Amino acid sequence: MRKIYDCDRGCPVQNTLQFIAGKWKSVILYHLFKAEVLRFSELQRRLPYVSKRMLAKQLAELEADGLIIKRIYPVIPVKTEYRLSDFGQSFQPVIFAMEAWGENYIKKSYQGSSR
Amino acid sequence: MRKIYDCDRGCPVQNTLQFIAGKWKSVILYHLFKAEVLRFSELQRRLPYVSKRMLAKQLAELEADGLIIKRIYPVIPVKTEYRLSDFGQSFQPVIFAMEAWGENYIKKSYQGSSR
């Protein structure tokens, strides 16, 4: 993902994936849809299994692709905030479809045998 | 993806991703939604930028997870067919949301400046 040479420009799904297929991108977007605004440390708390290094990298890519907006407050210690851009907002149907599937899956898993 | 230790069991999106986050899985599913049944070679033609090795691996994982069904015909040369299982079908809303986003993106890209 991200690289143009491994993306089929004619395939709609590929076009979508080039933006959200990063290892943790969909989850980051999901949390931003839920919370509107999140600081770096708040994202860390929501994704405890993701290293700081990876989180920073995924956020940088999302920002470079224009899905999220980073706001830095020049205070000490530094404070940053991340939120979805309009472009990022446009992925709502995709992320919410994932959420819906996952919620249904969890529900069924608790009711008895999964799938 | 795939590994339990990098999946937050409480996050719906993570639950979904553990099945479809493989590098080419969503695209494979997408083509199976479109075509119903596809042979290995037909999938290769639809994903020319994916190596045979990778395609086989992704298909094996999708089958192991129960999203697709593989049918082997004992003829020479061998013939195999892949199709979605009911479980695989359940991802339709997710895959179609990706398709819809991608189609809209492509349309806008051709109309003028992208995003």
Next chain:
DNA sequence: CAGTATCCGAATGGATACTG
């Protein structure tokens, strides 16, 4: 606080050759 730099082992994935 919010990162970045460096080191380094682990995993990824292409190319090629081989098989029933």
Next chain:
DNA sequence: CAGTATCCATTCGGATACTG
């Protein structure tokens, strides 16, 4: 045809230490 096996370069990603 539909894979699998092997080799090997590249990338990934964790741990740790450092910075404005």
